[in-house]
Amino acid sequence: xxxxxxxxxxxxxxxxxxxxxxxxxxxxxxxxxxxxxxxxxxxxxxxxxxxxxxxxxxxxxxxxxxxxxxxxxxxxxxxxxxxxxxxxxxxxxxxxxxxxxxxxxxxxxxxxxxx
Amino acid sequence: xxxxxxxxxxxxxxxxxxxxxxxxxxxxxxxxxxxxxxxxxxxxxxxxxxxxxxxxxxxxxxxxxxxxxxxxxxxxxxxxxxxxxxxxxxxxxxxxxxxxxxxxxxxxxxx
Numbered sequence: 001x002x003x004x005x006x007x008x009x010x011x012x013x014x015x016x017x018x019x020x021x022x023x024x025x026x027x028x029x030x031x032x033x034x035x036x037x038x039x040x041x042x043x044x045x046x047x048x049x050x051x052x053x054x055x056x057x058x059x060x061x062x063x064x065x066x067x068x069x070x071x072x073x074x075x076x077x078x079x080x081x082x083x084x085x086x087x088x089x090x091x092x093x094x095x096x097x098x099x100x101x102x103x104x105x106x107x108x109x110x111x112x113x114x115x
Numbered sequence: 116x117x118x119x120x121x122x123x124x125x126x127x128x129x130x131x132x133x134x135x136x137x138x139x140x141x142x143x144x145x146x147x148x149x150x151x152x153x154x155x156x157x158x159x160x161x162x163x164x165x166x167x168x169x170x171x172x173x174x175x176x177x178x179x180x181x182x183x184x185x186x187x188x189x190x191x192x193x194x195x196x197x198x199x200x201x202x203x204x205x206x207x208x209x210x211x212x213x214x215x216x217x218x219x220x221x222x223x224x225x226x
Contacts, residue, residue: 004158033213042202042216043159056213090158092214100208102149106158 002027004107006091012113013081021076021110025093031055032074033104034066035090043090049074050096078112086114119203124221133190135220137203140184145207148179148186153200153219162201163188164208190222198224 005024013019025032031050035043045058049068068074072093078085088111092104120138127133139148147166151159163170165177165186176189190197200219 035214035216042219043214045213045215048213058213088156092158100147100164102147102204102206102208102214103161103164104214106160108157111156 004091004093004105006089006107006110008110009108010111010113012115014115015081015083017081017114018077018079019081019112021078021089021091021112022073023076023091023093023107024073025091026105029093029095029105030072031094031096032068032072033092033094034074034076035092035106036060037088037090037109039087046076081114083114086112088112119205119217121201121203121217121220123218124223126223126225127193128225129194130192133193133197133222133224135188135190135201135203135222136185137188138185139203139205142183142205143207146205147208148177148183149204149206149208150175150177150188151202151204151216153202154198159202159216193222193224195224195226198222 007022033048034046037043046060047057048055052068063079065077088109090109092106094104149164150162152162153159163175163177167179170177178187200221202216202219
């Protein structure tokens with residue numbers, strides 16, 4: 001049973017560029033959430049997708065957008081990259097109608113460096 | 116969402132028991148207490164969740180007093196591989212999937 005998989009593992013971009021990160025949820029899960037984790041800090045919620053729609057959003061600008069596909073996989077897009085976007089981007093999945101929605105399964109993340 | 120406060124860091128030695136206390140004075144009636152563990156360059160991993168009294172699984176125990184204003188994660192007989200950051204989260208498990216992480220507690224297990 002595959003867990004949450006993310007690609008790529010590492011990425012280097014320059015300011016102003018655009019980036020797309022990908023996530024496949026754990027088997028049986030239909031909800032994907034994205035988090036940004038800066039060095040030395042806890043993960044910060046970006047947004048969540050269920051049924052191909054954005055259901056919740058954290059305090060992130062519109063430069064951050066996402067998509068969920070019919071197979072429940074998801075993409076995170078960041079436009080006009082800033083140096084401050086350098087972070088570990090984590091994807092987490094769960095089952096939307098589960099009893100404990102806050103038990104989420106995380107991938108290993110994508111380390112994004114913006115130069 | 117109830118705010119949580121936990122120590123920034125703790126040191127321990129192999130074989131000892133590690134107890135991490137989290138304060139959540141404004142916990143709501145429907146809130147559960149959940150702990151995650153995170154190793155460097157990995158995503159957080161669910162450890163344990165509880166509502167009141169004591170919960171135990173194969174990894175840890177969670178102690179919650181009657182007033183639920185705090186909770187203590189207990190890691191028995193830690194090993195070097197338990198060196199990680201531990202996060203305490205409080206929230207309604209049925210209300211939604213947004214997890215709010217604080218700064219966590221960095222636990223260093225020494226030989």
